[in-house]
Amino acid sequence: MSTYTHSVTVFCGSHLGNNPAYEQAGKDLGVGLIQNNYRLIFGGGNVGIMGAVSNSVIDLNGAVKGIIPKFLQKKEGEHSRVKDLIITQDMHSRKEILYNEADAFLCLPGGIGTFDEFFEILTWKQLHLHNKPIIIINIENWAEPVCHQLRAIVDQGFADAGILSLFEVIKDVPTTLERLNELLS
Numbered sequence: 001m002s003t004y005t006h007s008v009t010v011f012c013g014s015h016l017g018n019n020p021a022y023e024q025a026g027k028d029l030g031v032g033l034i035q036n037n038y039r040l041i042f043g044g045g046n047v048g049i050m051g052a053v054s055n056s057v058i059d060l061n062g063a064v065k066g067i068i069p070k071f072l073q074k075k076e077g078e079h080s081r082v083k084d085l086i087i088t089q090d091m092h093s094r095k096e097i098l099y100n101e102a103d104a105f106l107c108l109p110g111g112i113g114t115f116d117e118f119f120e121i122l123t124w125k126q127l128h129l130h131n132k133p134i135i136i137i138n139i140e141n142w143a144e145p146v147c148h149q150l151r152a153i154v155d156q157g158f159a160d161a162g163i164l165s166l167f168e169v170i171k172d173v174p175t176t177l178e179r180l181n182e183l184l185s
Helices: 020-035 048-059 091-100 112-126 144-155 161-165 173-184
Strands: 006-011 038-042 064-069 084-088 104-107 134-137 168-170
Touching: 006 091, 006 112, 020 038, 020 048, 020 173, 038 048, 038 091, 048 064, 064 091, 084 091, 091 112, 104 112, 104 173, 112 134, 112 161, 134 173, 144 161, 168 173
Parallel strands: 006 038, 006 104, 038 064, 064 084, 104 134, 134 168
Antiparallel strands: none
């Protein structure tokens, strides 16, 4: 395993989605994490964008920690190439490790599980339970609907405008890695 300076938890889909750019972004992020000496923390599965990111890191002998709940081992294909794999009893235990191990959080395209993790970590930041960077990597504008909804929450008086400064939205992987380096230096 390689040495690393920081650990980055990546939230992303267990499916590839309909746009090949999503999978490519996952692969590019994996390579970029290694090039910048970051350890990948992820959901432990070997499918979808999650598999694309983790396989890219593993192929380059990077540091990877996977966390998968027992009930998802078969569904998401427990990643047999991950040497540091934790099997939890439930989703809550999985998320606690994903959150505690991270120095920063990145969101690639994904579904409701990805947004569940994003919203929980965003809520924790709003409640001052952490002050770690959160970045949505907005490949092909996949996250625009949720960003629009967050602005609507503010506009409708359900949250202070300050919630919009608790995370960043960046359009691509290279710019995300540049920003992450600034935030973690």
